[in-house]
Amino acid sequence: MKALLTTGTGPYGIALGDRPDPVPGATEVLVAVEAVGVNRGELARIAVSPAGAPLGWDVYGHVVRPADDGSGPPAGTPVVGLSGGEGWAELAVLATDRLAAVPEVLGSTAAALPVAGLTARYALRAAGPPTGRTVAITGAGGGVGRIAVQLAAVAGARTIALVGDPSQHQDLAHAGADVVAAYGADTGPVDVLLDSVGGEALTAAFDRVRPGGVVVAFGNSSRAPLQLPPTWARDRPGVTLRGLGLFDEITRQHTARDLEGLVIRAAAGRLDPNVVVTTGWEDAPAVLQGLNERRIAGKAVLLTGSHGAGA
Amino acid sequence: MKALLTTGTGPYGIALGDRPDPVPGATEVLVAVEAVGVNRGELARIAVSPAGAPLGWDVYGHVVRPADDGSGPPAGTPVVGLSGGEGWAELAVLATDRLAAVPEVLGSTAAALPVAGLTARYALRAAGPPTGRTVAITGAGGGVGRIAVQLAAVAGARTIALVGDPSQHQDLAHAGADVVAAYGADTGPVDVLLDSVGGEALTAAFDRVRPGGVVVAFGNSSRAPLQLPPTWARDRPGVTLRGLGLFDEITRQHTARDLEGLVIRAAAGRLDPNVVVTTGWEDAPAVLQGLNERRIAGKAVLLTGSHGAGA
Numbered sequence: 001m002k003a004l005l006t007t008g009t010g011p012y013g014i015a016l017g018d019r020p021d022p023v024p025g026a027t028e029v030l031v032a033v034e035a036v037g038v039n040r041g042e043l044a045r046i047a048v049s050p051a052g053a054p055l056g057w058d059v060y061g062h063v064v065r066p067a068d069d070g071s072g073p074p075a076g077t078p079v080v081g082l083s084g085g086e087g088w089a090e091l092a093v094l095a096t097d098r099l100a101a102v103p104e105v106l107g108s109t110a111a112a113l114p115v116a117g118l119t120a121r122y123a124l125r126a127a128g129p130p131t132g133r134t135v136a137i138t139g140a141g142g143g144v145g146r147i148a149v150q151l152a153a154v155a156g157a158r159t160i161a162l163v164g165d166p167s168q169h170q171d172l173a174h175a176g177a178d179v180v181a182a183y184g185a186d187t188g189p190v191d192v193l194l195d196s197v198g199g200e201a202l203t204a205a206f207d208r209v210r211p212g213g214v215v216v217a218f219g220n221s222s223r224a225p226l227q228l229p230p231t232w233a234r235d236r237p238g239v240t241l242r243g244l245g246l247f248d249e250i251t252r253q254h255t256a257r258d259l260e261g262l263v264i265r266a267a268a269g270r271l272d273p274n275v276v277v278t279t280g281w282e283d284a285p286a287v288l289q290g291l292n293e294r295r296i297a298g299k300a301v302l303l304t305g306s307h308g309a310g311a
Numbered sequence: 312m313k314a315l316l317t318t319g320t321g322p323y324g325i326a327l328g329d330r331p332d333p334v335p336g337a338t339e340v341l342v343a344v345e346a347v348g349v350n351r352g353e354l355a356r357i358a359v360s361p362a363g364a365p366l367g368w369d370v371y372g373h374v375v376r377p378a379d380d381g382s383g384p385p386a387g388t389p390v391v392g393l394s395g396g397e398g399w400a401e402l403a404v405l406a407t408d409r410l411a412a413v414p415e416v417l418g419s420t421a422a423a424l425p426v427a428g429l430t431a432r433y434a435l436r437a438a439g440p441p442t443g444r445t446v447a448i449t450g451a452g453g454g455v456g457r458i459a460v461q462l463a464a465v466a467g468a469r470t471i472a473l474v475g476d477p478s479q480h481q482d483l484a485h486a487g488a489d490v491v492a493a494y495g496a497d498t499g500p501v502d503v504l505l506d507s508v509g510g511e512a513l514t515a516a517f518d519r520v521r522p523g524g525v526v527v528a529f530g531n532s533s534r535a536p537l538q539l540p541p542t543w544a545r546d547r548p549g550v551t552l553r554g555l556g557l558f559d560e561i562t563r564q565h566t567a568r569d570l571e572g573l574v575i576r577a578a579a580g581r582l583d584p585n586v587v588v589t590t591g592w593e594d595a596p597a598v599l600q601g602l603n604e605r606r607i608a609g610k611a612v613l614l615t616g617s618h619g620a621g622a
Contacts, residue, residue, distance in 0.1 A: 198541065211559050217544045228537040230509065233528045237556025238563075245548025248522050252549075 002305060003089035004284055008051030011043065011292065012285040019054060022086065024093040029072050030065035031079060035108035036088050036281065038300045039115045039143070040221065043292055045085070056088030060102065060111035064091075072096030080110035080263060082118065082255065088281065090305055098250070100260040103267040110263055112143070112273040112299035115246060117262040119218050120148035122249045123194045124155070126242055127214040131156035133191035136208070138162045138183065138201050139221060141169045143299045146274045147262075148194050149175050154270070160187050162205060168297075175272065192216075199224025212238040218246075274298040281305075313616060314400035315595055319362030322354065322603065323596040330365060332402050339404040340383050341376035342390060346419035347399050347592065349611045350426045350454070351532065354603055356396075367399030371413065371422035375402075383407030391421035391574060393429065393566065399592065401616055409561070411571040414578040421574055423454070423584040423610035426557060428573040430529050431459035433560045434505045435466070437553055438525040442467035444502035447519070449473045449494065449512050450532060452480045454610045457585045458573075459505050460486050465581070471498050473516060479608075486583065503527075510535025523549040529557075585609040592616075 001021050007013040024030045037058025045055055060080045063073055073079060073096075081099030083092050102110045123144075124130060135152040139145040140161030153159045153176025161177035162185075163169045172180045181187050183201040189210045195202045196219030206228060209215055213236070217226075229235070265271035276298030277287060283302070290296035312332050318324040335341045348369025356366055371391045374384055384390060384407075392410030394403050413421045434455075435441060446463040450456040451472035464470045464487025472488035473496075474480045483491045492498050494512040500521045506513045507530030517539060520526055524547070528537075540546070576582035587609030588598060594613070601607035 211556075212563075220541050220544065223541050225541050226537070226539040226543055230531050230534050230536050232537055233531065233554030234556055236554055237559030239554050241552040241554075243544030243547055243550050243552075245522075245545055248548030252523075 001090040003054055004056065004281060006046055006049045006051055006053040006055065011047055012288045014046060014055065014284050014288065016282060017052070019089060021091050022089070022093045024065060024067070026068040027071055027097070028093040028095050029063045029067050029079070029099070031059060031061040031081070031092050031094055032064045033059055033061040033087065033090055033092050033304050035060040035111040035304065036302050037111040037113070037115065038284070038287055038291060038302060040219065040291065041115065043288055046288070054086040054089065057082055057085055058111050058114045059083045059087035059092045059094060060108050061092070067096050072099065073101050078102045078104070078107075080113060080259070082114040082250070082259070088284075088302070097256045098259070100256060100263045102263055106263065106267040108278070108301060108303065109273055109275050110266065111301045112275045113262050113266060114259060116143040116299060117147050117273070118250070118255065118258060119144045119244070119246050120151055121258050121262065122246065122253060123216045123218045123244055124148060124151055126216045126244055127192040127194065130192065134158040134160065134189070135192040135194065136160040136162055136187065136190040136205055137194045138205055139196040139219065140172055140177065140180070141297055142196060142221070143274065144196055144218065146172070146175055146298070147271065149177050150271055153177065157192070160190060162201065194218070196221060198222045198226060203227055206232070206236070209236055209239050211236055213240075215239065215241045216244050217241065218244040275301050277301070278303065312401040314365055314397075315367065315592060317357055317360045317362055317364045317366065322358055323599045325357060325366065325595050325599065327593060328363070330400060333397065333400070333404045335376060335378065335404040337379040338382055338408070339406050340374045340378050340390070340410070342370060342372040342392070342403050342405055343375045344370055344372040344398065344401055344403050344615050346371040346422040346615065347613050348422040348424070348426065349595070349598055349602060349613060351530065351602065352426065354599055357599070365397040365400065368393055368396055369422050369425045370394045370398035370403045370405060371419050372403070378407050383410065384412050389413045389415070389418075391424060391570065393425040393561070393570070399595075399613070408567045409570070411567060411574045413574055417574065417578040419589070419612060419614065420584055420586050421577065422612045423586045424573050424577060425570060427454040427610060428458050428584070429561070429566065429569060430455045430555070430557050431462055432569050432573065433557065433564060434527045434529045434555055435459060435462055437527045437555055438503040438505065441503065445469040445471065445500070446503040446505065447471040447473055447498065447501040447516055448505045449516055450507035450530065451483055451488065451491070452608055453507060453532070454585065455507055455529065457483070457486060457609070458582065460488050461582055464488065468503070471501060473512065505529070507532060509533045509537060514538055517543070517547070520547055520550050522547055526550065526552045527555050528552065529555040586612050588612070589614065
């Protein structure tokens with residue numbers, strides 16, 4: 001089968017190549033992949049992978065072979081799921097506890113949901129019940145951040161979207177943000193901080209977390225060290241700072257159920273996955289570069305093979 | 312009444328002076344103070360207080376006037392408690408929900424327990440059930456650290472005591488530590504890290520916390536910023552870092568009950584408060600300097616007035 005494989009030629013070094021078809025285990029379905037999602041984490045993987053490595057977590061397609069153990073959907077069902085990292089291919093296996101059926105109205109847009117949507121869901125969950133609390137979200141213009149804004153607002157939180165340039169992100173107000181502000185702006189005290197930027201944005205935002213509040217760090221797009229002033233624990237007593245890694249978190253969560261919840265919301269028009277680029281998978285290098293350079297401010301979905309731009 | 316008051320003359324600027332007698336509220340007892348404990352936090356208070364400010368959290372003495380609301384012990388009861396910060400005086404008020412009766416066998420040694428013992432208790436509690444888990448404790452030779460080692464060991468944790476110079480702290484093995492090691496030593500993975508040192512000791516110890524583990528920071532004797540590598544959340548997914556401030560924490564805890572538990576353990580010889588200096592309160596400046604310069608490696612108790620060294 002065809003698959004996107006690393007070429008070992010730099011940060012966007014990825015190209016279509018050939019790979020053996022995957023063989024599903026007893027609790028996995030085999031999926032004919034029609035669309036895949038692109039995440040910042042895959043950029044990091046490319047940077048550290050030798051040539052010829054497979055990639056890809058977010059997968060959308062139709063089941064071509066159901067799971068041998070009887071779990072999961074029958075053949076022909078359109079599904080989206082979180083693969084083990086080899087999903088950017090014509091065929092992929094998905095564990096039945098990490099996939100959800102996709103209503104026709106949503107279609108391949110669902111490919112943007114697994115990593116970004118589940119990360120946002122689990123970051124918010126790790127922070128405790130959001131209703132009636134003030135939730136600030138750094139990187140609110142990004143794939144995860146924008147979903148987190150929507151989920152927090154729908155759950156009844158007062159939501160503060162923190163971004164580099166508020167003038168470029170006023171649409172976050174339509175996504176549910178009560179306030180759209182720049183990093184370091186004095187937006188008043190917050191109960192919960194969801195951070196995917198790190199560095200100075202996190203240091204500044206941390207200073208506004210109420211005693212007893214919760215900070216969940218699920219990314220570090222600034223690639224800067226975490227730095228807090230010497231008196232951080234005394235000044236913000238009872239504050240919890242939690243690191244969240246999706247592939248660690250899903251070992252303790254009901255991922256299929258949570259993914260289904262995201263899919264249903266998106267299909268009903270109550271959650272916008274914010275797909276701003278949909279193109280054929282042969283364009284993967286340009287898409288990766290656009291995401292890395294922040295020219296693509298949202299999610300990108302790549303269509304495979306005959307489903308791609310040339311079809 | 313006589314009281315220790317700041318003089319505004321440097322880090323150990325404190326001397327006996329005169330102050331009006333305190334007036335207890337309806338839920339407070341009035342105590343004739345016989346002994347007080349000294350904590351690192353009071354050093355910090357002196358540094359930022361104008362001349363004439365009262366100090367002191369840890370108070371031991373006899374009730375001379377019970378609480379008007381009928382709560383708490385009757386007159387004549389020996390008690391230890393956490394005062395609001397004016398306890399280094401001949402008379403002090405203690406809220407009845409922040410004190411415990413003291414068995415005669417323990418006596419004035421109990422003055423070392425409130426701040427150090429409750430901080431250790433709440434740090435351990437914040438980390439979750441310790442039984443069967445590996446708990447590392449920085450600053451294990453200090454007042455709080457040494458109690459935390461004992462409480463963790465008794466609760467069934469494998470306990471790693473981290474100190475600056477292990478050769479000077481082999482006695483921590485008798486306190487229950489399974490391992491006594493230097494900061495940065497590779498002592499293997501830990502589930503829980505209790506930190507009162509901060510800086511490089513915390514950065515190094517954080518790197519050994521298992522995914523899903525808990526770090527509770529209740530002090531920062533190094534006075535260094537918190538610094539973690541850019542990949543901290545990815546490398547240690549699910550790790551929680553919690554700042555704990557005692558006077559914030561007690562608003563959510565049953566302090567009287569917890570203090571009683573510490574007093575009972577200490578009276579039964581199952582918890583050593585590690586009082587290494589007992590002297591008259593006129594020696595407060597020298598004691599504070601000794602603690603700050605780490606020549607006093609344990610707790611200091613100051614005896615007031617006629618109960619002091621000269622009695």
